[in-house]
Amino acid sequence: MNIVVxxxxxxxxxxxxxxxxxxxxxxxxxxxxLLSELxxxxxxEALKIVEASEGEVTVVTVxxxxxxxxxxxxxxxGAHKAVHVKDDAIHGSDAPxxxxxxxxxxxxxxxxxxxxxxMASTDGTMSVVPxxxxxxxGLPQVTLASELSVDGGQVTIRRDGDAASETIVASLPAVVxxxxxxxxxxxxxxxxxxxxxxxxxEQWALADLGLDASQVGLDAAWTRVDSFTKRPPRExxxxxxxxxxxxxxxxxxxxxxxxx
Amino acid sequence: xxEVLVLVDHANGTVRKTTAELLTIxxxxxxxxxxxxxxxxxxxxxxTLAKYGAAKVYRVEAPEVTDYxxxxxxxxxxxxxxxxxxxAVLIVSSSAGKEIAARLAVKTESGLxxxxxxxxxxEAGGVSTTQSVFAGSYSVKATVTRGTPIVTVKPxxxxxxxxxxxxxxxxxxxxISEAAKTARVTESKPKAATGRPELTEAAIxxxxxxxxxxxxxxxxxxxxxxGAAVGASRAAVDAGWYPHTSQVGQTGKxxxxxxxxxxxxxxxxxxxxxxxxxxxxxxxxxDEEAPIFELVDFGVVGDLFTxxxxxxxxxxxxxx
Numbered sequence: 001m002n003i004v005v006x007x008x009x010x011x012x013x014x015x016x017x018x019x020x021x022x023x024x025x026x027x028x029x030x031x032x033x034l035l036s037e038l039x040x041x042x043x044x045e046a047l048k049i050v051e052a053s054e055g056e057v058t059v060v061t062v063x064x065x066x067x068x069x070x071x072x073x074x075x076x077x078g079a080h081k082a083v084h085v086k087d088d089a090i091h092g093s094d095a096p097x098x099x100x101x102x103x104x105x106x107x108x109x110x111x112x113x114x115x116x117x118x119m120a121s122t123d124g125t126m127s128v129v130p131x132x133x134x135x136x137x138g139l140p141q142v143t144l145a146s147e148l149s150v151d152g153g154q155v156t157i158r159r160d161g162d163a164a165s166e167t168i169v170a171s172l173p174a175v176v177x178x179x180x181x182x183x184x185x186x187x188x189x190x191x192x193x194x195x196x197x198x199x200x201x202e203q204w205a206l207a208d209l210g211l212d213a214s215q216v217g218l219d220a221a222w223t224r225v226d227s228f229t230k231r232p233p234r235e236x237x238x239x240x241x242x243x244x245x246x247x248x249x250x251x252x253x254x255x256x257x258x259x260x
Numbered sequence: 261x262x263e264v265l266v267l268v269d270h271a272n273g274t275v276r277k278t279t280a281e282l283l284t285i286x287x288x289x290x291x292x293x294x295x296x297x298x299x300x301x302x303x304x305x306x307x308t309l310a311k312y313g314a315a316k317v318y319r320v321e322a323p324e325v326t327d328y329x330x331x332x333x334x335x336x337x338x339x340x341x342x343x344x345x346x347x348a349v350l351i352v353s354s355s356a357g358k359e360i361a362a363r364l365a366v367k368t369e370s371g372l373x374x375x376x377x378x379x380x381x382x383e384a385g386g387v388s389t390t391q392s393v394f395a396g397s398y399s400v401k402a403t404v405t406r407g408t409p410i411v412t413v414k415p416x417x418x419x420x421x422x423x424x425x426x427x428x429x430x431x432x433x434x435x436i437s438e439a440a441k442t443a444r445v446t447e448s449k450p451k452a453a454t455g456r457p458e459l460t461e462a463a464i465x466x467x468x469x470x471x472x473x474x475x476x477x478x479x480x481x482x483x484x485x486x487g488a489a490v491g492a493s494r495a496a497v498d499a500g501w502y503p504h505t506s507q508v509g510q511t512g513k514x515x516x517x518x519x520x521x522x523x524x525x526x527x528x529x530x531x532x533x534x535x536x537x538x539x540x541x542x543x544x545x546x547d548e549e550a551p552i553f554e555l556v557d558f559g560v561v562g563d564l565f566t567x568x569x570x571x572x573x574x575x576x577x578x579x580x
Contacts, residue, residue, distance in 0.1 A: 013395065013510075013529050013530070013533075014529060017394040017397070018394075018398075019398070038511065094371070094372075095362070095365075095372065096365055096366055096369075096371075096372070099366070119511065120511075122510065123394070124393075125375070125393075125510070125533075126358065126362075126374045126375070127355065127358050127359075127374070128358055128359070128361070128362035128365075128372065128374060129362075130359075131330065131358075131359040131360075131362035131363050132362045132363065132365070132366050134331075134363070135331075135334070135362070135363040135366045135367065136366060138439055139442075140442035140443040141329070141330070141331060141359070141363075141443055142443050143355070143359060144355055146504070156446075160503070160504050160505055161505070162451070162458070162459075162505050163271070163450060163451060164448045164449055164450045164451060165448070165449045165451065166445050166447065166448045166449075167445065167446050167447035167448075168329070168443055168444065168445055168446070169443070169444060169446050170442055170443040170444070171442065174442075174443070179504075179511065180511045181504055221371075221405070222365070222369070222370060222371030222372070222404065222405060222406040222407060223371040223372065223373055223402050223403065223404050223405060223406075224402060224403050224404075224405050225400055225401070225402050226388070226401045226402060226403055227400070227401045228393075228398050228399070228400045228401075229398065229399045229400075229401075230397065230398055231392070231396060231397055231398060231399055233554075234541070234554070234555050234556075234557075236553075236554065236556075237541075237556045237557035237558050237559065238557070238558050238559070239548075239553055239556070239558075239559040239560075239561060240558075240559070240560055240561070241548075241560075241561045241562065242560055242561060242562025242563065242566065242567050245570075246544070246560040246561075246562040246566070246567040246570070246571075247560075247566070247567045247568065247569065247570025247571035247572075247573075247574060248570055248571070248574050249560065250542065250544070250558065250560050250567065250571040250574075251570075251571045251574030251575050251578065252574075253542070253557075253558040254486075254519070254542075254571075254575065255578055257519075257540060257557075259464065259486065259518070259519050259540075260486070260575055260578045260579060
């Protein structure tokens with residue numbers, strides 16, 4: 001069973017995330033970045049599957065130089081090899097272009113039995129790349145798994161929907177996204193950290209994927225950010241200490257605001 | 261006037277409020293045409309769709325469309341986009357809605373905006389969207405520059421306005437490819453109904469966190485006195501105290517109600533990402549240093565096990 005996990009390097013959610021003043025793209029240089037937390041669940045799930053059978057986990061990312069940090073973390077966790085697609089022309093790519101580059105990279109790796117992703121990136125949070133990948137690769141799409149099993153050429157997942165808990169089945173190869181409910185990602189061990197230094201990281205440019213600069217990047221994006229505005233901090237409201245009448249005061253506030 | 265396609269979100273014909281919101285937004289951009297997939301149109305849905313301004317309704321009855329998750333719905337919409345050349349396609353920003361939109365965008369080579377909180381006609385034609393990003397700390401305006409604007413819109417982004425229209429329906433014969441029928445639902449266990457409003461659609465949400473210690477009774481009773489939905493922080497969900505489908509935050513639901521009440525929730529960035537755009541925010545927490553108090557319009561530093569029951573009684577008394 002060979003698995004490709006798509007991962008993303010994102011600005012740390014604990015830092016002051018912002019946009020570039022020059023082109024309205026997400027600032028990935030002036031802000032500390034890391035492997036998107038939600039992608040750790042995808043790496044973990046892939047590792048569990050190959051550990052229970054056999055095969056290799058390849059992590060793939062599309063991003064600037066610093067995105068190598070995201071790959072490094074995944075390799076430290078136990079992934080076998082990594083692919084870093086980087087090319088100056090990719091800067092500013094939207095989700096359709098990113099999914100195009102990822103899809104071509106996955107084909108070049110050799111279409112695996114499973115493509116695993118996280119449920120969303122923690123920066124853009126669109127949750128659309130898994131569906132776009134399935135569309136581009138022509139593979140079944142099985143998303144938001146909170147349980148996953150692979151058996152006899154099929155993948156079966158459980159998904160907790162609002163109205164129902166569903167069991168979904170698809171034949172392999174397939175694209176699967178996993179939620180943060182599916183497992184508890186491991187911390188890299190000392191051994192894992194040392195071993196990661198020797199693992200292969202391939203670097204591919206657009207030309208290696210048969211893509212042209214005109215297909216990606218800010219100029220080729222199908223949407224344009226016209227402006228970004230920092231939301232003014234919420235004005236500190238009224239805070240009362242409960243001295244036996246906290247609940248009454250709360251109800252009075254709600255009444256004054258016409259919620260009752 | 262160009263058509264604006266609105267994918268109807270419904271359960272056996274009962275149209276969700278989010279669809280009324282989308283129809284209301286669609287009227288700013290052109291003439292709303294609803295796309296109705298499944299059963300229950302004549303008996304239930306037609307009246308609602310007509311009331312909120314659907315001039316036309318494209319009905320897709322093929323059972324294979326509903327049996328196979330999102331891929332067939334994306335094919336239906338792609339074929340309708342080709343047939344009608346709409347000014348935009350509007351879909352609710354649910355997980356399924358975003359996936360349908362994603363596949364539709366690739367199929368039609370069209371720009372996609374997800375999680376819009378506002379949609380207006382653009383100055384130079386087209387569509388201008390507003391999104392709230394980075395845990396609600398920025399507001400972003402964007403335009404689709406290629407193809408048919410495909411926009412997924414968050415619940416509560418517009419107040420549904422009635423505007424009676426014909427809802428003239430026609431059956432649309434969509435062609436569903438074999439490739440779209442590869443992932444199928446083999447079992448579906450319905451969740452027990454709580455009788456409370458749906459979390460993302462509710463006007464009031466009351467959430468509980470670590471401070472409940474696992475006892476959600478005071479949170480639920482307060483919510484019920486207000487007719488509110490009940491949410492939970494990730495800490496409460498991870499502890500197994502409340503179902504994951506009720507989680508508010510980055511990896512759960514993003515809610516934007518008129519009133520959000522956080523009970524025993526400290527207010528980590530991941531939680532803020534799910535509720536920061538609420539109109540009015542109230543918190544009850546024992547810890548006066550809790551970051552949630554930086555966001556609130558009104559806060560009570562106190563024990564939720566005494567504050568909430570007292571507030572519940574006061575609300576009930578006020579409502580008579």
